[in-house]
Amino acid sequence: MTAIHKEAVIVGGGPGGLAAAVKLKQQGITDIIILEREKQLGGILRQCIHDGFGLTRFGETLSGPEYAQRFIDLVEQEKIEYRTDTTVLSISPEKHLTAVSPQGLLEIDSAAVILTTGCRERTRGSVAIPGERPAGIYTAGVAQTYLNLKNIMVGKKVVILGSGDIGLIMARRFTLEGAKVEAVFELQPYPGGLARNVEQCLNDFDIPLYLSHTITDIIGGARLEAVIVSEVDEQKRVKPGTSRRIECDTLILSVGLIPENELSAGASVALDPRTGGAYVDENFMTGVEGIFAAGNALHVHDLVDFVSLEAEKLAEAAAKFIRRGKLPVCGIKLVTDKNIGHIIPQSISGTKDVTLTLRVGRPLTGGALKLQQDHQDLLSQKFIKLVPAEMIEIKLAKELIKSTSEIKVVIAHE
Amino acid sequence: MNRRFTCIVCPNGCEITAELDGGKIVSVAGARCKKGGAYVRQELTCPRRTFSTSIILEGGKLPLVSVRLTKPIPKEKIFAVNELIHRQKAQAPVRIGQIVLENVLGLGSDVIITKNADRLS
Ligand SMILES: Cc1cc2nc3c(=O)[nH]c(=O)nc-3n(C[C@H](O)[C@H](O)[C@H](O)COP(=O)(O)OP(=O)(O)OC[C@H]3O[C@@H](n4cnc5c(N)ncnc54)[C@H](O)[C@@H]3O)c2cc1C
Numbered sequence: 261m262t263a264i265h266k267e268a269v270i271v272g273g274g275p276g277g278l279a280a281a282v283k284l285k286q287q288g289i290t291d292i293i294i295l296e297r298e299k300q301l302g303g304i305l306r307q308c309i310h311d312g313f314g315l316t317r318f319g320e321t322l323s324g325p326e327y328a329q330r331f332i333d334l335v336e337q338e339k340i341e342y343r344t345d346t347t348v349l350s351i352s353p354e355k356h357l358t359a360v361s362p363q364g365l366l367e368i369d370s371a372a373v374i375l376t377t378g379c380r381e382r383t384r385g386s387v388a389i390p391g392e393r394p395a396g397i398y399t400a401g402v403a404q405t406y407l408n409l410k411n412i413m414v415g416k417k418v419v420i421l422g423s424g425d426i427g428l429i430m431a432r433r434f435t436l437e438g439a440k441v442e443a444v445f446e447l448q449p450y451p452g453g454l455a456r457n458v459e460q461c462l463n464d465f466d467i468p469l470y471l472s473h474t475i476t477d478i479i480g481g482a483r484l485e486a487v488i489v490s491e492v493d494e495q496k497r498v499k500p501g502t503s504r505r506i507e508c509d510t511l512i513l514s515v516g517l518i519p520e521n522e523l524s525a526g527a528s529v530a531l532d533p534r535t536g537g538a539y540v541d542e543n544f545m546t547g548v549e550g551i552f553a554a555g556n557a558l559h560v561h562d563l564v565d566f567v568s569l570e571a572e573k574l575a576e577a578a579a580k581f582i583r584r585g586k587l588p589v590c591g592i593k594l595v596t597d598k599n600i601g602h603i604i605p606q607s608i609s610g611t612k613d614v615t616l617t618l619r620v621g622r623p624l625t626g627g628a629l630k631l632q633q634d635h636q637d638l639l640s641q642k643f644i645k646l647v648p649a650e651m652i653e654i655k656l657a658k659e660l661i662k663s664t665s666e667i668k669v670v671i672a673h674e
Numbered sequence: 675m676n677r678r679f680t681c682i683v684c685p686n687g688c689e690i691t692a693e694l695d696g697g698k699i700v701s702v703a704g705a706r707c708k709k710g711g712a713y714v715r716q717e718l719t720c721p722r723r724t725f726s727t728s729i730i731l732e733g734g735k736l737p738l739v740s741v742r743l744t745k746p747i748p749k750e751k752i753f754a755v756n757e758l759i760h761r762q763k764a765q766a767p768v769r770i771g772q773i774v775l776e777n778v779l780g781l782g783s784d785v786i787i788t789k790n791a792d793r794l795s
């Protein structure tokens with residue numbers, strides 16, 4: 261089969277892919293195509309029906325589907341080619357893509373490949389809960405799909421493990437759909453999701469949140485009957501004598517998201533174990549020239565507004581790459597101390613102003629976030645409190661960068 | 675007396691400590707913007723919330739279509755409004771912004787469709 265040629269292929273038609281496509285087109289790159297596995301464009305936002313999207317972008321608070329539609333409308337207006345029901349199966353380091361759709365196989369050679377494949381949820385396997393395997397256990401995202409897209413109510417008495425935003429949002433959804441949410445249990449001593457979601461999804465409905473707790477057993481035959489929960493100490497060891505039984509027919513797991521990177525290995529794209537996504541430079545280019553990544557495929561975002569922004573920055577750089585065939589070398593590495601969970605990008609050129617995005621590894625109070633090069637502070641930002649649920653941005657002006665040595669990102673305590 | 679609030683107006687979710695004197699706000703601390711003070715004032719007088727849910731879509735490509743409130747309503751009215759919304763059905767096709775319930779329960783907020791959905795042809 262002969263391959264078609266494109267200037268850019270965008271893998272994934274969620275908010276990241278849509279924003280990248282529109283920006284590429286506006287930068288004069290016209291020979292592009294979006295490939296999307298689902299029957300519709302819009303990505304995970306199609307099922308995120310709650311509001312709170314678009315406050316930064318549009319200055320109003322929209323639901324997920326409305327936010328996505330604004331970008332879908334732009335894709336239509338700009339007459340950007342897209343194919344839904346089309347799954348990319350593989351990408352080679354030479355940027356040859358193989359995709360499959362009901363019409364058959366599709367082979368594409370592309371100057372640039374943009375990975376906006378989103379993220380997936382951690383499942384029971386990746387958190388290791390012992391006990392039976394009865395029906396009634398779902399990840400929060402799957403329960404969200406059932407409830408919001410398929411009109412299937414998964415249960416009546418619900419326990420939620422993990423306090424990630426989707427779990428919190430689902431606690432409210434279940435309550436409004438008439439189910440009783442018994443409690444949310446979180447292993448960490450702090451909530452995983454945003455404080456506003458703890459407030460408006462749990463506190464508003466008197467749903468208790470137990471921190472430093474985990475599920476130690478699952479009980480049931482064909483269907484879930486109860487879970488055993490226990491308190492844990494600072495080392496996450498179960499405290500003896502703290503276990504209790506909670507009757508429930510449904511257990512929802514909201515234990516984290518991981519960037520979707522099934523295609524990366526085949527393309528020789530190296531992944532950062534801290535983000536689960538690719539190592540990228542300031543152009544959002546991965547270690548493989550011409551392959552770019554943004555959105556949840558790169559690192560998990562809590563706000564779609566930032567996904568759109570990131571994808572647009574990617575597109576500006578990708579447009580330059582497509583026109584010139586190369587981008588400036590990014591030889592300055594960014595390294596972090598143990599307080600920092602991860603940072604994006606992991607390398608920069610030093611020739612342009614950049615915005616660094618990072619998360620702390622655990623809650624921190626009172627201190628300063630510093631960037632250091634050659635043992636000197638490039639900048640220092642004081643903070644009162646930093647939490648892992650919040651993405652932090654630091655602007656670094658090129659004038660501050662003095663050499664090509666690595667830049668250290670550290671927390672200094674007061 | 676001090677009372678703590680988590681502002682829900684934007685994703686920053688500022689933890690605001692309000693110093694109160696017999697229901698009156700003496701001072702607020704911890705808000706990163708002006709909206710925080712207004713939020714505390716509202717929480718003390720009449721807490722308001724928005725929410726989203728979905729309703730049955732008849733004759734559509736999707737079984738359900740999502741809806742939301744256009745403006746926050748008093749918190750204690752959430753369940754009443756939710757029940758009313760659940761009794762509604764929409765007929766495909768529907769478009770974003772289409773009104774399902776106008777001025778729901780006289781609370782000054784509309785219930786609107788938030789997803790485009792075509793007719794099953
Ligand atoms: C279950 C779940 C619920 C979420 N709920 C919220 C929420 O309530 N609020 C919030 O702010 N954020 C939420 N998020 C985060 C949200 O995903 C991001 O804000 C944003 O949608 C990310 O955009 P994206 O374009 O990077 O990824 P996505 O929206 O996930 O889009 C990725 C797209 O790529 C497609 N794709 C993947 N692999 C392939 C392939 N091989 N071939 C073709 N197409 C492919 C997928 O089908 C999908 O449409 C949620 C995430 C998940 C996983």
Ligand code: SF4
Pocket residue numbers: 681682683684685686687688705706707708709710711713
């Ligand atoms: S006080 Fe301002 S910045 Fe803080 S959460 Fe409220 S609206 Fe956001």
